[in-house]
Amino acid sequence: MTEHSLWRFSRAIHRAINERQPGDLETLIDDDVDWAIYGPIDMFPFLGARRGKAAVLEVIRRIAETVRVRRFDRESVMLGVDSAASMMRYSLTALDSHKPISVRLAHFAKFKADRLSSIRVLVDTFDLVEQVLGRPIHLPRIAP
Amino acid sequence: MTEHSLWRFSRAIHRAINERQPGDLETLIDDDVDWAIYGPIDMFPFLGARRGKAAVLEVIRRIAETVRVRRFDRESVMLGVDSAASMMRYSLTALDSHKPISVRLAHFAKFKADRLSSIRVLVDTFDLVEQVLGRPIHLPRIAP
Numbered sequence: 403m404t405e406h407s408l409w410r411f412s413r414a415i416h417r418a419i420n421e422r423q424p425g426d427l428e429t430l431i432d433d434d435v436d437w438a439i440y441g442p443i444d445m446f447p448f449l450g451a452r453r454g455k456a457a458v459l460e461v462i463r464r465i466a467e468t469v470r471v472r473r474f475d476r477e478s479v480m481l482g483v484d485s486a487a488s489m490m491r492y493s494l495t496a497l498d499s500h501k502p503i504s505v506r507l508a509h510f511a512k513f514k515a516d517r518l519s520s521i522r523v524l525v526d527t528f529d530l531v532e533q534v535l536g537r538p539i540h541l542p543r544i545a546p
Numbered sequence: 547m548t549e550h551s552l553w554r555f556s557r558a559i560h561r562a563i564n565e566r567q568p569g570d571l572e573t574l575i576d577d578d579v580d581w582a583i584y585g586p587i588d589m590f591p592f593l594g595a596r597r598g599k600a601a602v603l604e605v606i607r608r609i610a611e612t613v614r615v616r617r618f619d620r621e622s623v624m625l626g627v628d629s630a631a632s633m634m635r636y637s638l639t640a641l642d643s644h645k646p647i648s649v650r651l652a653h654f655a656k657f658k659a660d661r662l663s664s665i666r667v668l669v670d671t672f673d674l675v676e677q678v679l680g681r682p683i684h685l686p687r688i689a690p
Contacts, residue, residue: 445688468688482624486624489654489668524651525670529586535685539675544678
């Protein structure tokens with residue numbers, strides 16, 4: 403039984419971010435990849451939708467300029483033949499302020515011939531924004 | 547082949563919210579269910595972690611008092627034997643203001659004897675908060 407594409411992709415993306423070595427990642431992304439990380443692009447211009455390998459590698463380069471991954475825990479994972487979904491909790495360090503950032507995300511990924519062909523990433527964005535701002539945003543109580 | 551527990555659970559939860567008929571849902575939740583919807587509990591007190599069927603039914607009752615589900619699209623889904631994960635986009639109507647709310651979420655669920663035993667729900671919370679506030683929150687641009 404060969405290793406699932408998710409594990410190779412995971413190692414490669416963390417290496418690209420933490421060591422700024424995108425070589426492995428480059429070989430694991432489909433040329434025509436369909437990519438989206440949902441979130442406030444005004445604050446983080448590297449979020450949002452991208453199409454194609456070059457655009458995705460540029461996103462990863464910018465993420466690598468912004469944060470370092472200190473640790474991650476995969477809280478849930480589901481593997482299909484050519485697909486994978488996880489819920490993950492990341493402990494990051496912001497490179498400018500050296501502040502810790504903790505963020506939870508979920509991804510749904512598809513692979514084609516071992517390469518990432520599509521991914522959608524959802525982030526607990528309000529929690530992320532408050533941490534990066536360094537102060538709570540006042541919210542009215544809405545629901546009963 | 548019998549129907550996956552996810553589909554039964556999905557129908558029951560939507561019926562509980564839109565028709566305020568929690569009877570079906572009650573039979574599909576494990577007594578000791580482990581439940582969490584991550585998000586700002588100051589604004590929405592029904593978010594957060596809960597344990598046990600009674601606490602979860604109370605959450606659903608409060609959600610049913612707050613919104614109506616207009617439609618939902620399951621953008622990604624993965625099914626295991628006793629597990630399921632989806633990424634979904636909901637079109638809701640706030641019952642007090644009659645305003646439309648659009649929210650994307652991801653869930654990872656586990657079932658035991660056809661009953662929900664555990665679920666974790668992640669929401670694109672910043673987008674949700676801005677819609678409910680009815681105004682954008684100003685964000686500084688952080689990343690390069």
